[in-house]
Structure formats: structure tokens, C-alpha cells
Amino acid sequence: MNVNYSAATRSTALSTAALLLLSSVAIAQAPAQKATPAGNVKNGKKIYTTYGCYQCHGRVAHGGGPAGPRIGPSILNYQAFAAYVRHPKAQMPPYTVKSLSDQEMADIYAYVQTFPKAPDPKTIPLLQD
Amino acid sequence: MANSYQSEKSSPPTSSVDRRDFLRLAATGTAALVGSAKALKAEEAAPKADTPAEAKEADVLTADRTGSDFMVDVLKTLNFEYVFSNPGSSFRGLQESFINYGSNKNPEWLTCCHEESSVAMAHGYAKIEGKPGLVFAHGTVGLQHAAMAIYNAFCDRVPVYLILGNTMDATMRRPGVEWYHSVQDAALMVRDYIKWDDLPISLAHFAESAARAYKIAMTPPMEPVVLVADSELQERAIDPGEKLRIPKLSLTTPPQGDSGAVSEAARLLVSAENPVIIADRCARTQAGMKYLVELAERLQASVIDQGGRMNFPSRHALNQSDRRAAVLGSADVVLALEVADFWGATHSVRDQLTRSSRSLVKSGAKLISISAMELYIKSNYQDFQRFPETDLPISGDAEATLPTLIEEVKRLTTADRKRAFQDRGSKLAAAQHQSVERARAEAAWGWDASPISLARLCAELWAQIKDKDWSLVAGNGSGWPARLWNFDKYHQHIGGSGAAGVGYGSPAAVGAALANKKHGRFSVNIQNDGDLMYAPGVLWTAAHHRIPLLNVMHNNRAYHQEVMHIQRMANRHSRGVDTAHIGSTIDDPNIDYAKLAQSMGWYAEGPITDPKDLGPALKRAVAVAAKGEPALIDVVTQPR
Numbered sequence: 001m002n003v004n005y006s007a008a009t010r011s012t013a014l015s016t017a018a019l020l021l022l023s024s025v026a027i028a029q030a031p032a033q034k035a036t037p038a039g040n041v042k043n044g045k046k047i048y049t050t051y052g053c054y055q056c057h058g059r060v061a062h063g064g065g066p067a068g069p070r071i072g073p074s075i076l077n078y079q080a081f082a083a084y085v086r087h088p089k090a091q092m093p094p095y096t097v098k099s100l101s102d103q104e105m106a107d108i109y110a111y112v113q114t115f116p117k118a119p120d121p122k123t124i125p126l127l128q129d
Numbered sequence: 130m131a132n133s134y135q136s137e138k139s140s141p142p143t144s145s146v147d148r149r150d151f152l153r154l155a156a157t158g159t160a161a162l163v164g165s166a167k168a169l170k171a172e173e174a175a176p177k178a179d180t181p182a183e184a185k186e187a188d189v190l191t192a193d194r195t196g197s198d199f200m201v202d203v204l205k206t207l208n209f210e211y212v213f214s215n216p217g218s219s220f221r222g223l224q225e226s227f228i229n230y231g232s233n234k235n236p237e238w239l240t241c242c243h244e245e246s247s248v249a250m251a252h253g254y255a256k257i258e259g260k261p262g263l264v265f266a267h268g269t270v271g272l273q274h275a276a277m278a279i280y281n282a283f284c285d286r287v288p289v290y291l292i293l294g295n296t297m298d299a300t301m302r303r304p305g306v307e308w309y310h311s312v313q314d315a316a317l318m319v320r321d322y323i324k325w326d327d328l329p330i331s332l333a334h335f336a337e338s339a340a341r342a343y344k345i346a347m348t349p350p351m352e353p354v355v356l357v358a359d360s361e362l363q364e365r366a367i368d369p370g371e372k373l374r375i376p377k378l379s380l381t382t383p384p385q386g387d388s389g390a391v392s393e394a395a396r397l398l399v400s401a402e403n404p405v406i407i408a409d410r411c412a413r414t415q416a417g418m419k420y421l422v423e424l425a426e427r428l429q430a431s432v433i434d435q436g437g438r439m440n441f442p443s444r445h446a447l448n449q450s451d452r453r454a455a456v457l458g459s460a461d462v463v464l465a466l467e468v469a470d471f472w473g474a475t476h477s478v479r480d481q482l483t484r485s486s487r488s489l490v491k492s493g494a495k496l497i498s499i500s501a502m503e504l505y506i507k508s509n510y511q512d513f514q515r516f517p518e519t520d521l522p523i524s525g526d527a528e529a530t531l532p533t534l535i536e537e538v539k540r541l542t543t544a545d546r547k548r549a550f551q552d553r554g555s556k557l558a559a560a561q562h563q564s565v566e567r568a569r570a571e572a573a574w575g576w577d578a579s580p581i582s583l584a585r586l587c588a589e590l591w592a593q594i595k596d597k598d599w600s601l602v603a604g605n606g607s608g609w610p611a612r613l614w615n616f617d618k619y620h621q622h623i624g625g626s627g628a629a630g631v632g633y634g635s636p637a638a639v640g641a642a643l644a645n646k647k648h649g650r651f652s653v654n655i656q657n658d659g660d661l662m663y664a665p666g667v668l669w670t671a672a673h674h675r676i677p678l679l680n681v682m683h684n685n686r687a688y689h690q691e692v693m694h695i696q697r698m699a700n701r702h703s704r705g706v707d708t709a710h711i712g713s714t715i716d717d718p719n720i721d722y723a724k725l726a727q728s729m730g731w732y733a734e735g736p737i738t739d740p741k742d743l744g745p746a747l748k749r750a751v752a753v754a755a756k757g758e759p760a761l762i763d764v765v766t767q768p769r
Contacts, residue, residue, distance in 0.1 A: 047707075050707040051706045051707055052692075052693075052696040052699075052700075052706060052707075052709050054768065055689070055692055055693050055696055055709075055768055056693065056768075056769070058575055058578075058582070058767045058768065058769070059578065059580060059767055059768070060575045060578040060582075060767075062574035062575030062578065062582060062767075063571075063574065064571040064572065064574055064575070064582070064583075064584055065583060065607040065608065065767075065768075065769030066607055066608050066769060067693065067768075067769045068769075070571070070574050090479065091479065091480060091481075093481075093696060093697045093700035093701060094481075094700055094701075095700060095706065096700075096703045098703040098704075099699075099700060099703050099704070099706045100706070118570070118573040118574040118575075118576065119573050119576060120573070121566075121569040121570050121572065121573040124573060124576060124588075126588040126589060126591075126592050127569045127572055127573065127588060127613075129591075129592075129595065
């Protein structure tokens with residue numbers, strides 16, 4: 001069996017895969033690595049919640065549900081991350097400069113990069129069966 | 130199934146005078162004129178201290194046997210186990226007959242706190258037990274409460290048998306409330322989303338329509354049906370001369386697909402390089418699962434289980450549900466089995482300012498469907514979904530058609546094709562193994578987070594129930610059970626609401642748990658907070674009727690899907706991206722679901738916010754539920 005998604009949720013789930021694919025494309029197409037702007041982690045933490053990032057990506061940016069992929073720590077460099085947020089290709093709603101300034105973008109990026117990597121699932125007994 | 134009715138088995142009524150007629154005439158001072166010889170005799174025999182009117186009234190207002198008794202006899206032949214009902218005066222005759230004349234057994238009357246709960250309980254019950262529950266409601270206010278739950282059952286293709294109380298004869302209504310509770314055409318309000326209804330005007334008519342309604346409800350596509358039980362028909366004494374019988378009922382066999390079309394489907398599947406089977410409400414029974422497994426294994430075909438029912442084992446090597454886009458992208462033949470939305474299942478839709486869609490299936494791929502829904506489509510409500518451009522649409526019940534399809538596949542499979550199938554199967558098994566590993570790796574992210582991740586919640590819960598004969602009766606835990614648990618029995622999953630009408634989960638879980646009770650199964654529900662708050666009174670119903678059930682709250686303190694929708698609109702309009710929570714979150718104050726459940730007789734703990742506390746709390750609650758009581762653990766969770 002599988003999840004009984006509503007049609008809308010199903011398409012969101014599909015978009016997760018699409019997002020991951022497009023993320024890879026974004027990495028490949030990203031301009032030569034530029035310096036990542038300095039971000040304010042504290043403000044990033046605040047607006048990660050108030051601006052709704054947590055809704056799809058989880059409060060610790062872990063993703064994994066049907067709504068959005070993991071973004072903490074982001075697998076994208078800053079430029080690819082920002083480009084995607086401004087012009088998402090799948091189900092993610094776009095955040096324009098009017099809604100999210102460049103500095104706030106940098107703050108969020110700095111915040112999601114603070115999350116540690118997941119433990120090896122083989123070290124978690126509950127994930128062995 | 131049914132039998133001839135023994136109309137002599139009860140004593141004849143004491144009077145043939147209609148009691149309402151008597152009251153009406155008494156009110157105009159003419160009661161004595163209608164008194165039978167028997168009534169007059171009673172008057173003569175009464176002690177002088179009694180008033181003659183009281184004595185006569187006592188005589189003519191009682192009856193040993195009423196229409197509602199006969200209705201009970203009729204409904205008992207349909208083998209209902211339970212009546213799900215919130216009490217209502219328009220069916221008071223029937224309720225009294227069920228609990229006294231019918232001894233409150235087979236069916237047993239259950240006290241529900243809302244008609245939406247009554248229907249949703251019957252909905253959940255039917256999906257476990259494979260037959261409808263009986264629901265009683267007022268034809269007006271009760272049905273109005275029940276309407277959304279009926280729509281859910283309709284869209285979920287589930288039989289629910291409703292009886293509505295109503296008083297047709299305007300001169301028989303009590304002043305005031307009974308007029309508000311009366312209607313010319315009670316079923317009209319829900320006629321667009323039930324399969325059949327009737328308003329019997331005699332007891333003989335009731336008997337025939339009761340049998341007909343059951344037969345219609347149980348013929349695929351199974352759907353809710355409605356009978357209106359007029360209060361006069363219920364409460365009036367049965368005329369001693371009235372010839373009553375209960376018709377014999379044999380259920381209609383489920384329709385099978387045309388044999389020629391099934392042969393063509395088998396030919397396409399056998400010759401395909403990458404066939405994909407999509408199953409939604411395919412299996413109706415454990416046998417349906419078995420057939421689907423056999424078909425998939427004979428073809429070594431990918432299976433995408435959409436989860437409308439428990440169709441295919443979650444850990445089967447051919448289960449490619451987690452790889453939908455990949456397998457559909459390479460498919461040259463797609464077989465849809467009772468898929469409610471075949472177009473949606475094969476397309477990706479982007480919900481942005483400009484709606485766009487793309488096919489997930491390559492051009493030229495052949496699309497086949499087998500569904501009983503082709504036989505029954507209505508116009509007004511749009512549950513039939515977007516038009517799929519199917520190459521070979523086959524009308525028929527999928528489970529009933531699968532054995533023939535399997536035989537055709539066997540007949541057409543050559544040794545060469547068999548070898549090709551085996552190669553394909555090996556690749557699919559490897560991909561499925563990788564899907565499981567990927568799910569576990571994803572589950573590890575946010576493992577120690579607070580609020581608790583859904584992956585952690587589901588892993589902790591699985592550890593507590595995996596050695597029991599368990600049944601996930603509602604809630605999908607954001608898809609984690611499907612990815613982490615080992616589903617391999619039909620009763621382990623019953624699908625969702627049907628129409629995505631919120632408020633289904635909690636009562637459907639109680640209804641399904643009731644059905645599981647006699648089988649000794651352990652019922653577990655991953656309960657959304659917003660859903661529970663629609664009609665939390667069902668918690669009391671579960672406690673009152675000793676229905677064992679473990680509710681684990683997926684408490685994200687929001688109608689979270691709606692939060693996401695508002696966020697989407699705010700982003701689209703480039704304004705207020707920080708206010709999407711207004712109107713959609715359920716906090717300030719936070720609801721204490723443990724206390725709510727405790728107040729209605731449940732064992733409950735929470736709110737639990739530290740993942741380290743979750744396992745021990747679940748263990749305690751499982752022990753309680755295993756002893757036959759309902760238990761709830763309130764878990765404060767990540768949104769999804």
C-alpha cells in the first residue's frame with residue numbers, strides 16, 4: 001500500500017522528486033561559485049518560521065514528508081538556493097524580493113546550514129525493521 | 130439471505146384504532162364517537178375514581194405490535210451488527226423496537242454524539258467488515274449533520290445504509306418541532322451522492338425496499354443508500370389482517386469485465402517491456418490482494434499502490450509506489466485498477482499562477498483501466514475527475530475481473546516472455562530495496578527534533594505494534610507507515626476518507642476498531658488534531674461501548690494543508706508571507722488532547738514533545754488498548 005494522498009498532495013509529492021532533480025540541474029547551471037553573503041542566523045531562524053518555510057520543509061528543515069524536501073543543511077550553494085527560491089520550478093511558491101529581501105534570503109540560508117547531518121540510519125535500532 | 134415472515138408470531142394489537150386519530154379526535158371532543166366496542170367495555174369496567182377518557186386512552190394508545198417491530202424483523206434479516214445513531218424523535222418508534230422488541234442485539238444500538246460521526250463510524254466499519262452498518266437519523270436536522278460524511282462514503286465507494294425518520298402526514302405532526310423536523314422529500318438533499326433511496330408508504334413496501342436497498346448498496350460500485358421510515362408507519366399498530374412477508378434477498382454478483390477486452394488487456398500486458406499496475410480501490414477483500422500479487426508476479430510488473438484500499442504488500446519486491454515518476458516514465462502499458470483519478474495518477478500538475486500539467490507517461494504508452502465506476506457516474510458532484518484518454522477502458526469490478534485476467538496472462542506467457550519477466554523482476558527488486566534504504570535514510574533526518582518528526586513517531590509506533598495483529602484504521606502519518614511498516618494483510622489499511630472531508634478520521638477509526646474488535650485485532654489510528662476537533666464526542670462513544678483503539682495524535686496545531694494554501698496565495702500576491710497562519714492554526718491556547726480524552730473515559734497521556742518520551746508512553750498506551758480500552762497519546766509533531 002501507499003499513502004492515501006489527495007490528488008493535490010500527490011502532485012506535491014511528485015514535485016518533491018522534481019525539485020530534487022531541478023536542484024541538481026540548478027547546481028550544474030549555477031554560475032561560478034560566488035562568495036556566500038553573510039547571513040544572520042538568529043534572524044534566519046525567526047523568518048524561517050514566520051515566512052512559512054517550516055510548513056513544507058519542517059521546523060528543522062529536515063523535509064522528508066510529502067510536502068517538501070530537506071533543505072537543512074542545503075545541498076545547494078547559495079546562488080542556486082536563492083535562484084530556486086525566487087523562481088521555483090515545481091510546487092514551491094515563489095518568494096519575490098518584495099516578500100523576501102536578499103539579506104533575508106542570506107539569513108535563511110545561514111540558518112538552514114546550521115543543522116547537523118542526520119545520523120547513519122544503521123545506528124538507529126528503530127529503523128532496522 | 131432473507132426469509133418468509135411469520136406474521137403470527139406476535140400477539141395481535143389490542144386495538145385497531147389509530148392512536149393519533151384518537152388524540153386528534155379527543156382534542157375536538159369527539160373521541161368517544163370512535164371508541165370501539167372494546168374501548169367502551171373498558172370504560173364500563175374502569176373504577177369510578179378513574180375518568181372514562183383516561184381509561185379509554187390507555188386502551189387505544191397501546192399496541193403489542195407496531196410497524197416498527199416489523200421493520201426490525203426486516204432489518205434483522207439483513208444481518209446488521211450495529212446501528213450507529215444519535216437519537217431523534219422522528220425514529221423513536223424504531224429505536225424503541227430495536228432495543229426492546231429486538232433485544233438490542235444484532236443489531237446493537239450505539240450511542241453517537243453527532244450524525245456525522247454515525248455515518249463515518251459506519252464508513253470505517255464497512256471497510257473492515259465488508260458490509261454496511263445501519264445508520265438512523267432525522268430526515269432533516271440529522272441528515273444535514275450527516276451529509277458530509279455521506280459524501281465521503283460515496284466518493285470512497287463504501288456502502289452505508291441510512292434510515293431517516295420523517296412525518297409525511299402534516300395532520301399527524303405535533304406542533305412546533307415536529308414540523309421543523311419534517312420534509313416533503315427527505316433524501317433530496319443527498320440524492321446526488323447516494324446510489325438509491327425510497328420512501329415506502331406501507332410495511333410491505335418497506336420490506337421490499339429494505340432488501341432492494343441492501344442489494345444496491347452491496348453491488349459494485351458500492352455506495353450509500355437511504356430509506357425514509359415514515360413515523361406513522363413506524364408507530365401505527367399492525368392491522369391483524371395485514372399480509373406481511375419479508376422478501377428473499379440474494380446479492381448480485383460483482384460485474385466482470387468483458388472477456389474479449391480482458392484478453393486484449395492480457396495480450397498488451399504480456400507483450401509490454403515495462404508494464405505498470407496502478408491500484409487504488411482495487412481490493413475489496415484479502416482475496417483481492419492475493420489476485421493482485423499473483424498478477425504482478427506472473428508479469429513481474431511494477432505496482433503503484435495509491436492506497437485507496439490495502440492492495441499490495443508494502444515490502445513486496447514489485448512495490449514501486451515510492452518510484453512513481455520513474456516507473457511511469459518508462460512504462461509502455463499502464464493498467465489502472467479501480468483508480469478514481471486515472472488522469473491525475475498519470476500526470477503532474479503545477480499549482481502556480483498559471484496551471485500547467487505534463488504527462489508522466491511517454492507518448493504511445495497504452496492505458497488500460499478496469500473499474501466498476503464506469504457503470505455509475507452522476508453529474509453534479511465532480512468526483513469522476515478529469516477525463517482520462519484510456520486506450521482500453523473495461524467496465525467491471527477489478528477484484529472480480531482479476532482471476533480471468535490472470536488466466537489469460539498465464540495462457541499467453543511463453544517461455545521467452547517468462548525469462549524477460551524474470552530479468553525485469555530482478556531489477557525492480559533491487560530498486561525496491563533501494564527505496565526502503567532511502568526511506569530509512571530520510572527518516573533519520575530530524576530524528577531527535579522537537580516537535581517530533583512524523584518519521585520518528587511512525588518508527589516508534591511500529592516498534593510497539595509490529596508483533597500484534599494490527600490494523601491502521603485511519604491516518605497516514607504523512608506517508609511514513611507506507612514507507613517504514615510491513616503491510617501484508619488486507620485489514621491493515623482501509624484507505625482514506627474518499628472526499629477529503631475533514632472530520633472523517635476520528636469516527637471512522639472508532640467504527641473500524643469496532644469491526645476489528647471481534648476479530649481480536651489491535652486497532653491504531655494516527656489522529657490529526659484538526660480532524661478530531663470536528664466531533665470529539667466520538668471519543669465518548671468509544672469509551673462507552675468499550676471499543677479498544679489506540680489514537681496517536683499527529684498534533685501539528687494547525688489545519689496545516691490550509692496554512693500551506695494561504696501561504697501559496699500570499700506568495701503569489703507578494704504580500705503578507707508572515708501572516709498565512711491566521712485562520713488556519715489551532716493554538717493559543719493549545720488544546721490538551723490528553724485531558725479531552727480523559728474527560729470522556731479514555732486512558733491518555735501527553736502532550737509529548739521530547740522524542741525520548743514517546744516510546745515508553747506508547748508502550749503504556751498499547752498495554753491499555755490491548756486489554757480492550759481506548760487509549761490516546763498526544764504527540765506534538767512537525768507539520769508533515
